[in-house]
Amino acid sequence: MRRKGLASMAVQAVESATTSDVPAPFGPAVALSCRECGERFALGPVFACASCFGPLEVAYDLPAGDPETLRRRIEAGPANIWRYAPLLPVPADVADKPGLNPGFTKLVKADNLARELGVTGALHVKDDSGNPTHSFKDRVVAVAVEAARAFGFTTLSCSSTGNLAGAVGAAAARAGLKSCVFIPHDLEAGKVVMAAVYGGDLVGIEGTYDDVNRFCSELIGDPLGEGWGFVNVNLRPYYGEGSKTLAYEICEQLGWRLPDQIVVPIASGSQLTKIDKGLRELIALGLVEDRPYKIFGAQAAGCSPVSRAFKDGHEVVRPVKPDTIAKSLAIGNPADGPYVLDIARRTGGAVEDVTDEEIVDAIRLLARTEGVFAETAGGVTVGVTRKLIENGLLDPALTTVVLNTGDGLKTLDAVAAGPTATIRPSLEAFRAAGL
Amino acid sequence: MRRKGLASMAVQAVESATTSDVPAPFGPAVALSCRECGERFALGPVFACASCFGPLEVAYDLPAGDPETLRRRIEAGPANIWRYAPLLPVPADVADKPGLNPGFTKLVKADNLARELGVTGALHVKDDSGNPTHSFKDRVVAVAVEAARAFGFTTLSCSSTGNLAGAVGAAAARAGLKSCVFIPHDLEAGKVVMAAVYGGDLVGIEGTYDDVNRFCSELIGDPLGEGWGFVNVNLRPYYGEGSKTLAYEICEQLGWRLPDQIVVPIASGSQLTKIDKGLRELIALGLVEDRPYKIFGAQAAGCSPVSRAFKDGHEVVRPVKPDTIAKSLAIGNPADGPYVLDIARRTGGAVEDVTDEEIVDAIRLLARTEGVFAETAGGVTVGVTRKLIENGLLDPALTTVVLNTGDGLKTLDAVAAGPTATIRPSLEAFRAAGL
The missing domain is CATH 3.40.50.1100 (Rossmann fold)
Incomplete structure (x- = not known):
């Protein structure tokens, strides 16, 4: 199979989705728009303006009409971020798909x-x-997963120093996607376990987080990264909306x-x-x-x-x-x-x-x-x-x-927190501890 | 001040609460009842039957009437365990008090x-x-906190191997109670930090969990433990209901x-x-x-x-x-x-x-x-x-x-989970890793 450009993949994916009976994959989102020059682009797995290299963000045709109706619709929704699906680049039936359903935290x-x-x-x-x-990363990853699905990506990826790695690994597992996550090789053991336990590939990079980031940018332009959605790179405009x-x-x-x-x-x-x-x-x-x-x-x-x-x-x-x-x-x-x-x-x-x-x-x-x-x-x-x-x-x-x-x-x-006292199991010892 | 017996304290606390305008401190609960012989006792900080030493549990006068009305009342409640307040030994206004509000998990x-x-x-x-x-311990502790408040206890305590220690420390902090938690001295560092970080006293006991438990039973009968609610000892009947x-x-x-x-x-x-x-x-x-x-x-x-x-x-x-x-x-x-x-x-x-x-x-x-x-x-x-x-x-x-x-x-x-591979930040190295 010959390699297709990301832009053409995106257009294909969106077209195929909009010609079927399924809900529009990006809900009320209508375009990507450059935050610097305002130029608009089709919704695709791109993150930088082709004209000025400014960052792209999602533009919407948000629901018009009576605020009270919208408010009631939201309040009747699920106790997670999908209650706000009418304001996010996700399909209307997003809550029915297998996801981690983050949000509505205390x-x-x-x-x-x-x-x-x-x-x-x-x-x-x-x-x-x-x-x-x-962590709040579950919010952004959940929205990125929907974009990955819409673009037909089969592997979810990211560069991370910890929280994002776990969020991507868990979300991919539940969504039935593969995952390959890149971290600096010298992370704390706890974050490594959390990133690895969901069964996707976890790759330690000998270098700093900046090195990991640069490597991911290279990978995204290489056939090795074909079909990969990097939540914080080529899916970043969607991810951010979370x-x-x-x-x-x-x-x-x-x-x-x-x-x-x-x-x-x-x-x-x-x-x-x-x-x-x-x-x-x-x-x-x-x-x-x-x-x-x-x-x-x-x-x-x-x-x-x-x-x-x-x-x-x-x-x-x-x-x-x-x-x-x-x-x-x-x-x-x-x-x-x-x-x-x-x-x-x-x-x-x-x-x-x-x-x-x-x-x-x-x-x-x-x-x-x-x-x-x-x-x-x-x-x-x-x-x-x-x-x-x-x-x-x-x-x-x-x-x-x-x-x-x-x-x-x-x-x-x-946080170096520890016991106030360590004692033998006797009332005398407890009394002597003077708590 | 002379030491008062736990039973008389309990009766005092319940009486003072029921003669005021505040909601009944134990809601629909009417008694403690022995699971072995069925004998009933006044709601108090006691856990064993005075006749047969069987475990006591909370008995209720549960709401009669149309199930649909009760169901709607529950569904209109908060997204935490207090939506079930009509079925728990807690006051009707429990959701308004400062608590961790656990429950309604996914x-x-x-x-x-x-x-x-x-x-x-x-x-x-x-x-x-x-x-x-x-952990689920937040549920049981939340109910125990209400009992501690009703009985006028000022310190929340427990014996624990980890999850309960953190739950008690956090709940006490938020409720404005003191806490003193007892753990075996050789617990994992993570559980120790989680138990200590909420600022209460944390006491390591040189011994096993069984030794910790025995020590707590001694402490409860000693003036040192006066005014203390041990969630899994003298508050156990309430705690369990969570x-x-x-x-x-x-x-x-x-x-x-x-x-x-x-x-x-x-x-x-x-x-x-x-x-x-x-x-x-x-x-x-x-x-x-x-x-x-x-x-x-x-x-x-x-x-x-x-x-x-x-x-x-x-x-x-x-x-x-x-x-x-x-x-x-x-x-x-x-x-x-x-x-x-x-x-x-x-x-x-x-x-x-x-x-x-x-x-x-x-x-x-x-x-x-x-x-x-x-x-x-x-x-x-x-x-x-x-x-x-x-x-x-x-x-x-x-x-x-x-x-x-x-x-x-x-x-x-x-769970000994780790990276699939550790590589230099280059496409060549990633290719060689063969993922």
Whole structure:
């Protein structure tokens, strides 16, 4: 068989799907659109504008009509991200397909944490550790799986430092796709097991995460990668849309209201930009009131290129070499950095960073006050929230939502917690321990 | 202050609660009743019959009237165990209190697994790894917390080998209670961190789990333990009721239908007996059709006293010294063993066990087919299901539900999964790897 170009494959796949009786594979999505120059392209497994190399994102013909009807339709849907299928690039019957069905995770009213932080308004933690593989990555992968199906890809792939690897492996297993996941060879054992246990191929690359990424870009242009959907490369426009569901859920769980302030971790910056996109969509659809909200970005001091650019008043982000325990956020050259700066400034938010010590303190604070054991990325958002309050940049009297995007069980090494005491099994010994 | 007896404390607490305007602290529960002799006692922090030392369980005055009304009330409730508050020993306003709100976890339709096991009926996995601390223990602890509040206890405690420790620590933190948890001193590091991170006291005991248990029984009778609620000792009757919610959820998620067959892991055996109790309550209330169901118990071969008694036709369970990787099921002298035997025989089920090797195979099978990464206890139930089908004891043509009660991230060591290959970042090296 001769190799077909990705673009022609995509057109074929979409055409074959739209001529049959099955629901449109991309639901309300109508095109890919360049975020820089606005040029439009057919929905396909492409991620960069052919004219200006800008990033492509999904453009929609969103449902018009009475917001109340749409709201009721959503509320009658399943307790996962597919309740928002009318706003995502997925077929209407997506919930019937075998998937991990992530989302609709808890929005925890964090009154104990609020007291400790001096917050007098409503403080909530959106806790995505409740997803099937315990990180928000299940959301983005679930949407990418639908694109992979639509394009006829048979193998799901990605470059990852951990959370994404597990999410791709699990989703591919359940969807009946093959998977081949690429990771730096020196990852923590826990993340390696989680990436390998679903039975797909797991390839350790002798190099850094940047080396893994570059290798994947090469592979995608090679016959070896034929028929492969790289969720965070050639499926990236679809993948990214999964993050919008965080915005939808937060507003629905607040009673179809926008939060005043939202604190989001920054790795590539994609999640933050898609949360903003999701909030703007809800406003456009009339599902929430049109009023201002502020988006705050959170980084680790050991990988804070966006925070630095924000503070310096720059519009470009200068890459850094990451050195932080918050490995899931350790992207030194964040692709969406400039968009994050724009959103933080436009909404009146800010970008801030915290040290590794402050991250660990914040993990412990959240666990101690709310019983939520966050991964290091959750320590970053909680720590940054505390700092933003101290700085006067975040208003403690307003409604604030802080994201926890992962699970403490995956970054155990960051928290050196142990027994208060170790004793013989006797009352005397317990008394002597003086607890 | 002089030490008060537990019984008088309980009566005081209940009286003070029922004379005020707040909802009855135990909702529809009216008494504790001895499972052996049937004698009834006031609701208090007691767990053994004063007459015959039999175990006490909660007795109810369950809501009478139209099942459809009750069903609608449940369906309109929150997406957690508190939707079943009318059937639990908790106040009607329980959902408004700060809690972890576990439950309503996914019932995964496991078609891929069914194909591999030769199951032609509907096969489901009830996946309790989605709970807040990623095991079913969040359910039982949530109910125990309400009892602790009702009795005015200020410290939540337990003996644990891991899952329960994390669940108690997290629940206490969120509820604003102190916690002091006792574990064997040589637990896996991951479980220790998870038990310690919520900021309560964690005490390592130099001894086995049995030593920890005995120590807790001593402590409960000592002034040192005054005001302490041990979830699995003096709060055990309430705690156990939390397991009923697994039965409720399974039936509701099947469209208010009983499963034909259900495979439950056995540690103390409490969970299995409470699932049976829950199913019988749903039948009595008219919420599901009254027809036969079979309950199967699953043990690890390295700790299979109930399985052995079942196969030998005995009514008593001879204690064993556990030696298995399924540590969360490693109770050599299961308190509810005889009741499990009775239920398995009465319903036409069975009790079976699988080796450690079969457990690991089953963990991998479930991960590979459904993207669910189970802890060793989930490997036990899936492995036993496979064996029961081979034995002809479980009918592959019927509707079957298999429980996964915990998360693979907590028992990583059991599964030695690693990369398929480790290579340099080049296409040539990838080609040479021959994947």
